[in-house]
Amino acid sequence: MKTLTRTRAIGGSLIVTIPIEIVKEERIKEGELVSIEVEKIRKSGFGILKGMRSFRKEDKLDTEL
Secondary structure (H helix, E strand, O other): OOOOOOEEEEOOEEEEOOOHHHHHHHOOOOOOOOOOOOOOOOOOOOOOOOOOOOOOHHHOOOOOO
16 A cells, blocks of 8 residues: 655654554554655646746846846
């Protein structure tokens, strides 16, 4: 089963909480050794310029000083 969860800091470590649905499905007990795969979710920049006006000729960057 795949799920998303957030990390949180405890002391000098990061903690990941396993959701109860996975704990029950996999019958995980406290103290058991488990294997995890880590994949950082990258946020898309899609739509960040929404509502920005179109560029005009005056907006052109003048590279000559």
